[in-house]
Amino acid sequence: MRKRHGIPAPASLAGLRHPENPDFNMPAAFYDGDATNPETASAVSRLVPQSLRSDFETVRHAGRRSVPNGYVIPDEDVSIAGTMAAPMAARTDTVYRCPGHHAPFYSHPGDFAEILLRIAEGTTRRS
Template structure:
């Protein structure tokens, strides 16, 4: 039998662009039911002008503060700094890419889409024009509206910085494809998911932590406990 301390790693939840640690609140409550502890971060690229390096620093600080094994869950843009931050992070036993950018060394978010680098004057990217359609298509309208109110401009540099180290090459990884995603279409996610060791799918839009937190928590619990066995 696996000791409880080993069988239940801590989850570190890393949000995507324009968001903050607040977006995980419903999922953290659902993870409590699964008896899994979860921590969050607030990436400085959301609401600031920081690039990947500053986000990586925050994630590594959070990892260093956690005792015992960690499963990192990265959403959307969060997959980029997570990919770099987990390299040489000795307590990370697994990484989960939730509709996330699982990039390789030398790749950037805009490069993945083949988009040219914006002018230097564009230091931040405004919240998308229709964030409910992109991020929260299957989230109850009142809750989606409250989430939109909390979104922040995103640093342009975070979209142009290239990954320097790819921790998923050494750490086991799982990709969760959100099949009804309007922000990162499922076919785009599938091209990234082939880099993971296993793939799961949810019939959700871009933010299952708000639209189906219980389903997501059950899946993450299965992945986390499997990683620690």
């Protein structure tokens, strides 16, 4: 059986996965790491199902080879993607680091906005 990030791939990529699938995500950790925070609980309650395709489809053409690109690594990302951040970031033109969890735009919006401003201004120094 084929695996993606250590998770067995389904037989079909059709359909949706539930946003609270414990095999794939810890939504509170993605936001601010505090499941007791009422704002975080409210944000998690608004999640909608994601397609299975988004987790398992194979990328056949890497756009990063033909357009300027970057990667943001949140310092406190505890997701599966977080453990793979450094190897994925190494393949990009620019790596940005910021405080926060998997969704730094939620946990640290000011710091994330600074990164977006640097990108918009064309600043490509590594953090």
